[in-house]
Amino acid sequence: DTEVTQTPKHLVMGMTNKKSLKCEQHMGHRAMYWYKQKAKKPPELMFVYSYEKLSINESVPSRFSPECPNSSLLNLHLHALQPEDSALYLCASSQDFHNEQFFGPGTRLTVL
Amino acid sequence: GQQVMQIPQYQHVQEGEDFTTYCNSSTTLSNIQWYKQRPGGHPVFLIQLVKSGEVKKQKRLTFQFGEAKKNSSLHITATQTTDVGTYFCAGPGANAGKSTFGDGTTLTVKP
Numbered sequence: 664d665t666e667v668t669q670t671p672k673h674l675v676m677g678m679t680n681k682k683s684l685k686c687e688q689h690m691g692h693r694a695m696y697w698y699k700q701k702a703k704k705p706p707e708l709m710f711v712y713s714y715e716k717l718s719i720n721e722s723v724p725s726r727f728s729p730e731c732p733n734s735s736l737l738n739l740h741l742h743a744l745q746p747e748d749s750a751l752y753l754c755a756s757s758q759d760f761h762n763e764q765f766f767g768p769g770t771r772l773t774v775l
Numbered sequence: 776g777q778q779v780m781q782i783p784q785y786q787h788v789q790e791g792e793d794f795t796t797y798c799n800s801s802t803t804l805s806n807i808q809w810y811k812q813r814p815g816g817h818p819v820f821l822i823q824l825v826k827s828g829e830v831k832k833q834k835r836l837t838f839q840f841g842e843a844k845k846n847s848s849l850h851i852t853a854t855q856t857t858d859v860g861t862y863f864c865a866g867p868g869a870n871a872g873k874s875t876f877g878d879g880t881t882l883t884v885k886p
Contacts, residue, residue: 694872705863705876706818718872753817760872763808763820 667767669754675773678744684770686737686754694718694760695737697729698753700769706753712737713760744774779866781877789885794851796880798864805867807840807847808874813860821849821862854884 667688676682686695694713698706710729711719717729726748728740737754751771755764778801788794798807806825810818822831824840824847831838835858837850851858861879868875 696872703881705879708873711872713872721873755818761806761867763823764818764874765820766810766817769817 667754667756667765669752669767669770671770672768673771673773675775676741676744677775678746680744681740681742683741684739684752684754684772686739686767687735688756688765688767689735690756690758690765691734692756692758692765693734694757695731696755696757696764697737697739698755698766699748700751700753706766710739741772744772746774748772749774779864779875779877781864781880783880784878785881785883787883787885788854790856791853794854794858794882796849796862796864796882798847798849798866798877800845800866803844805844807844808865809838809847809849810863810865810876811860812863812879816860818863851882854882856884856886858882859884 670685696711697709699709700706708721709723712731715731726743730738751769753769754767757764780799782797786794806823808823809821811821812818822838827844828842829840835852839848847864861881863879864877865874
C-alpha cells in the first residue's frame with residue numbers, strides 16, 4: 664500500500680463548528696505532515712510529527728489542533744475557523760525527514 | 776530564513792515544444808526534490824537530487840542540480856498535454872522535517 668488517504672474530500676463548515684480532518688498511511692513512514700494550500704500557491708507547512716511526537720508547529724493558530732493517535736494516523740481538529748482558513752489541506756508522510764513526501768489527495772475546506 | 780525561488784511562474788507552450796523551470800535557493804541545499812501537481816490534484820513526488828552537479832533523467836524529463844547545490848532545473852523535451860500542471864521544487868529547511876517549496880511553475884500545453 665503506497666498511498667496516503669484523507670477524509671473527507673470536501674468539508675463545508677460554519678465559524679462555530681468543530682470538525683476533524685483525518686489522514687492515514689500504511690507505509691510504515693515515521694514522519695507525517697499537515698500542509699495548507701491556497702489556490703495558485705505552494706503547500707505551506709503547518710505541523711510535522713516524527714515518531715508520533717509533534718516536531719514542528721509553524722506558528723499555526725490554536726484553532727487548528729493536530730493529533731497523532733498512532734504511527735499510521737494523523738488528525739487535524741478544527742474549531743472556530745475563519746473564512747480565510749478556506750483552503751486545500753494536504754497530509755503527507757515520508758520514511759524520515761530526508762526522504763520524499765507522499766501526499767494524500769487533500770481535503771478541500773470551505774469556511775462560511 | 777531560507778528562500779527558494781522558482782521561475783518562470785507560468786509557461787505556455789505549444790505541444791512538442793520544450794519547457795524548462797528553474798529553482799534557486801538563497802542557501803546551499805543538502806538535496807532538492809521536485810514535485811508535480813496536476814490541476815485539481817495533489818503534489819506527486821518526481822525525483823530527489825543529492826550530489827553536486829547531478830543529472831537524472833526520467834523519459835522526457837531531465838533534472839539537474841547545480842555544482843554549488845544552490846540551484847536546480849527541470850527540463851521537459853517535446854511537451855505533451857499530459858505534462859500540464861504545476862511543478863514545484865522543494866529544499867530542506869533550517870529545521871529537520873521542514874521543506875521549503877518554491878512558488879511553482881504552472882505549465883499549460885496547447886495541443
